[in-house]
Amino acid sequence: MKRSIYLSSTDIEEAKRIFNDALINLYQKKNTEIIKTEHAYGRVIAQPIYAKRSVPFYPSAAMDGIAIDSKKTRGANEHKPLLLDSVDYIEVDTGDPIFDPFDTVIMAEDCIHSDEGISIVKPHVPWENVRPIGEDVTEGELLFAMEHILRPMDISVLMAANQLSIEVYKKVSIAIIPTGTEIRSAYESVEIGDIVESNSYLFTGLALDAHALPTTYPIVKDDFNDLKRVVKDAVSKHDVVIINAGSSAGREDYTVHVISELGKVFIHGLSIKPGKPAILGMIGDVPVIGVPGFPVSAHIVFEEFVTPLLLKLNHYPFLFSDVVQAYSTRRIVSSLKSKEYIRVKIGHINGRFVATPLARGAGMMMSVVKSDGYALIEKNREGVDSNEIMDVQLNKPISRIKTTLLAIGSHDLIMDVISNLFEQNSQPYHLSTVHIGSYAGLLALSRRESALAMTHLLESDGSYNTNSVKRLFPKDKMVLIKGVKRIQGLIVEKGNPKNIKCIEDLVHFRFVNRQRGAGTRVLLDHWLKEKNIHSDTIFGYDKELTTHLAVAAAVANKVADCGLGVQSAAIVMGCDFIPLGLEDYDFVCYADFLEDPMMKLLLTCIRSDEFKDLCKSLGGYDTLGSGEVRFYD
């Protein structure tokens, strides 16, 4: 196949309209099955259901007591209790049938027992404490209209009403076909150049969420005939087929050619970002969708096209996500040609929602995992300004956002420790962190984009954090909460084969740096200045990574010879570590936020022995003074 660079760029709403119109006959087909009612939890009824037996199906006692003919109770009163003749009544328990000549039930509490028998102090009217036939369910009554989704209480009523089997819509089956010569199963061992097939697990879960029955095919190589054979098989056995990926217009992208040879392609290329190289087609009466390979694109195309399709075929309603109006913390530039889906982290700060954009690359699945939702920027819009309001489609309940403490700033592994302690606590609060470095974290706090900042900024006087807070918050009442002292040093390969020992050695080796504004970079620059070393002389000074772990991973993977970072990251990645000095990693928040229950929980966590033990086991931390609070005016 030749590489053809250009796809069409169809508007997403237009694409949905075209696809839905093409599927209209399919939507009208009624695929049902009859199953045992007791297995029908959550299934959708395909026919109205009427009761086949009344509940109760005979008049019955509504209480424990005695059944009697109401006429035999006349004349009783409090001054002159009536002693009942024992041939006139029978003892009954709740649910017992009430026969002729009995027509009423006197509650046990209203019966006075004595040696002579039972007396009563008031007359009783007919049908008192008697449940008539069909009081709850009447034979022939409509119990559920079509399209009803059966809940636990519904199943119990159907069983009582003698509807032991029912007609429900069949669950739609979906075939998932992973493709790509370089793609390997997650269970295989992999080499450089291989890509691990993980999208099928995303699709499987999303299909299960849409009540469908997913089947994943073995990985198909990039070969037109192989793919055609597999697709033919899949459409013969399934209601919906998705092919992942080969959906673009590259040298080895066969998906569109296979679908158009076996059936019809309606759309190839959408004006959305990520997710452009999508294909909507049909083979016979089976919808076939080419889903792009990058995981974020795959997620968006599945959620926009496959999920609604599966729900519709399954007769389940489409549940719209919660949407909140959130202030953007950044200027977001967007393409005029595409609708953009920006993953964002949402904070609920001082009563308003703020949205911080996460990494935008289509390959960044963790940006979806870490996100609270998608900010949608419509086509023909240039973007969103900082502090401008935008709609965010949440992927979790609003209540979860409101009970999550959003902390933005410098990265350290102790944030993971604290997050775990939050989850283990019985209070319903969560900790969420975004890593953008110390200085940027303080700026975010000052713009009220976070509730808490993590910082380790070396001041010109050799102290940490205090001066920066005073400078950035000149008029506010702030508090600094002591976090940990941690050891910064050089992360080098296991065994230190290059024999790197100090800052001066950096000029001889491949270095990997942290991003501008990161406290670790400030520290490096401070040391370089001290030793009179110019940054130009360090190979890799411009290569920026955003976390300690990423630096350690680069060293472990021999992409660089050394980097600056914390000991815990070196230990986790199996690197050696050359300690250079202690620094203060602290928290900063507005003073009034100390009263917030989430903040109180944070203090409880970092003051606990458990926290101190966990820091010790990570290595490279000193927790003396953790949780101490200092006020600034």
Next chain:
Amino acid sequence: MKRSIYLSSTDIEEAKRIFNDALINLYQKKNTEIIKTEHAYGRVIAQPIYAKRSVPFYPSAAMDGIAIDSKKTRGANEHKPLLLDSVDYIEVDTGDPIFDPFDTVIMAEDCIHSDEGISIVKPHVPWENVRPIGEDVTEGELLFAMEHILRPMDISVLMAANQLSIEVYKKVSIAIIPTGTEIRSAYESVEIGDIVESNSYLFTGLALDAHALPTTYPIVKDDFNDLKRVVKDAVSKHDVVIINAGSSAGREDYTVHVISELGKVFIHGLSIKPGKPAILGMIGDVPVIGVPGFPVSAHIVFEEFVTPLLLKLNHYPFLFSDVVQAYSTRRIVSSLKSKEYIRVKIGHINGRFVATPLARGAGMMMSVVKSDGYALIEKNREGVDSNEIMDVQLNKPISRIKTTLLAIGSHDLIMDVISNLFEQNSQPYHLSTVHIGSYAGLLALSRRESALAMTHLLESDGSYNTNSVKRLFPKDKMVLIKGVKRIQGLIVEKGNPKNIKCIEDLVHFRFVNRQRGAGTRVLLDHWLKEKNIHSDTIFGYDKELTTHLAVAAAVANKVADCGLGVQSAAIVMGCDFIPLGLEDYDFVCYADFLEDPMMKLLLTCIRSDEFKDLCKSLGGYDTLGSGEVRFYD
């Protein structure tokens, strides 16, 4: 066992506190299992999970294009394109590894192909369009904190990060033991006096909703030793056991005795209504709960005690239902001694929520099925006045309430037909009906408690509905929508063995009446007056049922010899029918409501041929003019 009438009456919050305190050791146990990650959708992580492989695990192309050493691109510009030496680059597809000496990828779109080769028009910097190692996931990075519930995207990230098996909390098992000598399986044939066991299906579904693994035992007779043997078996094999019922203090209620003999009873009797006869106990370290037998009581006790217990043991968060503030349409009298759970139907009328109480009996499972939630009336409160605001805990999303047309008034089977037509339509609207009779329905409409009234009120001049509307809505713009003409008549036993022929015959037989305010009763009174028959002379005139079907069921079950009603109900119940006259069954609403999309859908439905055909097949209807609109000023 002796009957002991009195249970304790423990406050529900106090009971929860006592029970939770007793279970504190159980909550701290950590029951986990290691499962394949690909089967872990929806499971809860029991350990923090770190990445075991970076994604990508080698530097890779982020685009299709050519990989090149960036130094070889220097000097290119638009006026002087640079022709590349073919030994200096290789073609790469997205995801391909980028080796030394290549350090940058030029997008296919930026490559100019000619016979001589590829030219470029600008220089490229290092690492352009190259994904660094760990860009998405870094080896050693915390992927998920403990207690995280795994979503589809999480599974795909775990598989990519080489975490192929994970430790999750074990699902809690729950044994459900149905008891009662008179209880029969839903699959058995039943006789008078038998009660069909249906609660276990309710419990099974609720347990599944709480992510537990339910097992239902065979029904146990009311025998102390039998029950003891089965409970012993159940606690040896399950994490939680519920016994249904025998939980009160009656002659054959053994549950409390068995639990206290084998273990400990903490609470017997709650100050809630329904649900008072509940038992909270423990045998060994297995919580054992005695759940009352009436289905509504069973539902409330399960939801208040068993669901939170299962969720807590399963490490799932308890999801609170939506609560709305709704105006009560009735005065509700409540017991000072108990917290009451009143099933209500909610309407969203003119922007406010209104709550109409449904049947209050603990045996009325359909009141739960039909309800939109529970209104909660706290202990020590005498009740709620009509039009007073109360909290209602919804059992469905608020959005569903807002898209449901609430119609209150007279009962007719065509309402079921219209409800089915609503569901089959692609618009997201639903029809919900409450049957309280014509006159009460119009009053409810005038109080803005419903959006629509169904009415068939015979006027003194022999016409239908019009005068009543004018009288009840003197100042409002109203519309009357023609529904159907339907045949009213006498419903008698199959074959009419008593040879009942006309209204005059009623004095000789057992009659069953409709409730006050029902149009059918107005019609009966009209005919009785015409024929000069006094209601006192009719045996059963005071016996009231609220639907046509209930009347037909009473006749079919020989509880009465005849009743007045519509032909369709007689047909459904297999009764004979003696037609007496046609009447108009119409709809009334405020004129401005005609513009509402739900009202438009109702008009579409009753004007459709499908509706007319369905009425014809029901029998006894004339649909000439159905859907005609008449305005009143």
